Amino acid sequence: MNKLHLSEDEQDCLQELINxxxxxxxxxxxxxxxxxxYLKVPSIESVDADSLATTLDQQQAAMAVVSQGxxxxxxxxxxxxxxxxxxxxxxxxxxxxxxxxxxxxxxxLIDISSILTTTFLNVFASQIENxxxxxxxxxxxxxxxxxxxxLEQLTFNWDLALKVNINYQVTDYSFNCNMxxxxxxxxxxxxxxxxxxxxxxx
Amino acid sequence: xxxxxxxxxxSNMARKQVLRSLPEQWHSNVQTAxxxxxxxxxxRNGEIDILFLDLTMPGIDGVGVLQGIQxxxxxCHVFVISxxxxxxxxxxxxxxxxxxxxRKPIKADVLQSNLEKHGLL
Amino acid sequence: MNPGVLTDEVTKKFxxxxxxxxxxxxxxxxxxxDTDFNIVMWNSFLEVHSTKVSNDxxxxxxxxxxxxxxxxxxxxxxxxxxxxxxxxxxSWEQRRHLFELPHTRPITTDCEFMAxxxxxxxxxxxxxxxxxxxxIEDATDVCHYQGQLQKALDKLALMSRIDGLxxxxxxxxxxxxxxxxxxxxxxxxxxLSLIMFDLDNFKQLNDHYGHQGGxxxxxxxxxxxGNLLRVEDVFGRYGGEEFAVILPETSILGAIELAERICQTxxxxxxxxxxxxxxxxxxxxxxxxxxxxxxxxxxxxxxxxALYIAKNNGRNQVCSGSDNELLKQVSA
Numbered sequence: 001m002n003k004l005h006l007s008e009d010e011q012d013c014l015q016e017l018i019n020x021x022x023x024x025x026x027x028x029x030x031x032x033x034x035x036x037x038y039l040k041v042p043s044i045e046s047v048d049a050d051s052l053a054t055t056l057d058q059q060q061a062a063m064a065v066v067s068q069g070x071x072x073x074x075x076x077x078x079x080x081x082x083x084x085x086x087x088x089x090x091x092x093x094x095x096x097x098x099x100x101x102x103x104x105x106x107x108x109l110i111d112i113s114s115i116l117t118t119t120f121l122n123v124f125a126s127q128i129e130n131x132x133x134x135x136x137x138x139x140x141x142x143x144x145x146x147x148x149x150x151l152e153q154l155t156f157n158w159d160l161a162l163k164v165n166i167n168y169q170v171t172d173y174s175f176n177c178n179m180x181x182x183x184x185x186x187x188x189x190x191x192x193x194x195x196x197x198x199x200x201x202x
Numbered sequence: 203x204x205x206x207x208x209x210x211x212x213s214n215m216a217r218k219q220v221l222r223s224l225p226e227q228w229h230s231n232v233q234t235a236x237x238x239x240x241x242x243x244x245x246r247n248g249e250i251d252i253l254f255l256d257l258t259m260p261g262i263d264g265v266g267v268l269q270g271i272q273x274x275x276x277x278c279h280v281f282v283i284s285x286x287x288x289x290x291x292x293x294x295x296x297x298x299x300x301x302x303x304x305r306k307p308i309k310a311d312v313l314q315s316n317l318e319k320h321g322l323l
Numbered sequence: 324m325n326p327g328v329l330t331d332e333v334t335k336k337f338x339x340x341x342x343x344x345x346x347x348x349x350x351x352x353x354x355x356x357d358t359d360f361n362i363v364m365w366n367s368f369l370e371v372h373s374t375k376v377s378n379d380x381x382x383x384x385x386x387x388x389x390x391x392x393x394x395x396x397x398x399x400x401x402x403x404x405x406x407x408x409x410x411x412x413x414s415w416e417q418r419r420h421l422f423e424l425p426h427t428r429p430i431t432t433d434c435e436f437m438a439x440x441x442x443x444x445x446x447x448x449x450x451x452x453x454x455x456x457x458x459i460e461d462a463t464d465v466c467h468y469q470g471q472l473q474k475a476l477d478k479l480a481l482m483s484r485i486d487g488l489x490x491x492x493x494x495x496x497x498x499x500x501x502x503x504x505x506x507x508x509x510x511x512x513x514x515l516s517l518i519m520f521d522l523d524n525f526k527q528l529n530d531h532y533g534h535q536g537g538x539x540x541x542x543x544x545x546x547x548x549g550n551l552l553r554v555e556d557v558f559g560r561y562g563g564e565e566f567a568v569i570l571p572e573t574s575i576l577g578a579i580e581l582a583e584r585i586c587q588t589x590x591x592x593x594x595x596x597x598x599x600x601x602x603x604x605x606x607x608x609x610x611x612x613x614x615x616x617x618x619x620x621x622x623x624x625x626x627x628x629a630l631y632i633a634k635n636n637g638r639n640q641v642c643s644g645s646d647n648e649l650l651k652q653v654s655a
Binding site: 017028029031032106107110111115119120122133134136137138139140 | 400402403406408409410411414417418440442527583637
């Protein structure tokens with residue numbers, strides 16, 4: 001996570017906050033979904049702008065991406081991308097207990113992504129005594145390069161991407177999706193301030 | 203007589219959070235471990251009364267430590283403190299002999315009331 | 324009111340009045356529900372657009388008042404807001420509208436109701452979520468323009484593939500299709516044949532009837548031949564008066580049969596131009612993909628060679644090539 005220029009303590013603190021947030025979000029989500037799904041505490045890595053495009057581009061052919069902006073106090077803002085493999089996204093919709101014809105696959109995917117993102121970030125925000133608002137989630141068009149195009153057209157320059165690998169386990173199935181948090185530099189600095197406040201309190 | 207305590211967590215911050223939640227007078231008897239293997243080495247000597255244990259750690263994880271404790275027949279009270287709070291995980295560790303399952307981030311009042319519950323405070 | 328002597332209480336009242344005024348002038352619908360999904364409050368936007376009366380709806384269940392709502396699905400969505408304490412969304416792009424409200428672009432739009440973006444927000448009261456606020460934004464304009472844009476884009480995409488005169492595929496698109504069909508045939512080990520043909524004596528035809536006459540012939544012949552083809556065949560204008568048809572999963576025998584039909588149909592279909600009936604004929608070359616063809620272009624070459632022979636042999640006829648072995652089999 002060196003791209004962040006975080007000290008070892010700051011990095012440890014951030015990882016711990018994310019672990020706790022994802023743990024609680026998973027639990028809430030599992031309850032909401034009648035315990036059909038549970039998620040393991042995720043692994044986290046930071047990715048810089050260049051390598052994000054290349055990492056994700058490799059999988060691009062068969063990928064579904066849902067994006068959702070978030071913004072809180074103290075300049076903490078960014079955009080969350082949920083990246084699914086196409087076949088997983090279809091399976092996910094089935095597994096989440098929606099009626100088959102009830103709504104489109106796209107809508108199911110957007111729904112579940114939004115729930116994941118907002119539950120996770122809400123818990124994260126409450127730990128750092130912040131409150132986060134969200135823009136409506138959007139499914140990126142499913143064609144080659146749509147992710148790269150999207151990254152170019154963001155309304156802010158992001159300097160860091162936190163890639164959170166989420167592992168779903170549902171009885172017989174297990175599959176992965178990546179949550180990528182794109183965070184601009186000003187927000188990183190603000191997060192650092194918060195991290196240091198927490199560390200000082202210890 | 204204050205109990206001897208071991209805090210096992212790969213996160214420095216999490217270890218500090220636990221430490222801060224313990225009574226001041228215990229602090230001189232607290233040891234820490236950064237992963238399961240280190241914890242088992244310390245536990246093997248049999249001088250630990252209370253273990254605060256994280257689950258998700260590199261190498262030997264929390265579940266591995268609980269299994270090790272059973273195998274080595276170590277006598278100590280284990281409190282699991284974890285971010286992974288799925289019901290399945292809770293029943294698993296309680297089945298492996300943990301006294302309580304506490305969710306992160308740990309709060310002093312919660313920790314102390316649980317210690318009281320088991321007559322340790 | 325003298326702002327200098329405003330007490331806190333007065334300021335608060337003033338702010339409340341102001342915010343309720345703004346709420347009622349917003350171009351966004353606001354609907355507040357309690358945890359049983361009963362309507363607690365709404366704003367003028369909804370009252371005006373739904374043509375319902377406030378007294379009739381406050382305190383009633385939202386699914387009773389707006390019977391068009393998909394109850395099962397929306398209940399689950401609303402529950403997620405209550406249970407998880409997180410906002411939820413619904414976009415016109417997936418679900419054009421939730422509430423059946425008339426829109427303000429009456430005739431030109433193709434949707435009957437106001438397209439909507441809805442946001443469902445949890446509202447906390449002393450640490451507990453007591454209400455859900457539903458915001459309904461009119462997205463009809465966006466929806467309308469997006470639809471027009473998509474139509475324009477589709478048209479553009481089509482235009483870039485079509486030959487303006489004959490309305491069949493242009494050479495660029497035709498060639499791309501051949502490349503794909505070539506790859507497909509190789510991958511699945513399937514037959515692939517090609518027909519290339521040329522209008523006979525087109526120059527004289529042009530000289531005699533003028534370019535308009537020539538154009539008319541190209542247009543009519545394209546139509547006639549188009550009617551003889553299967554959906555999967557790819558028909559394109561290769562050059563001035565040269566055309567080509569890709570025949571996926573077709574052996575040379577099938578291709579020759581079709582070529583003969585094309586040849587006869589063209590010769591037997593006079594084309595009306597002004598006072599005259601123009602009789603046009605075509606010369607056709609046919610080829611099938613062989614093991615030895617490492618590239619799609621060699622298939623074109625074989626068909627073109629056969630076409631050349633058909634011309635040399637006196638026009639208005641079919642000739643097949645591509646492989647001597649194949650030819651022998653066919654003639655045997």
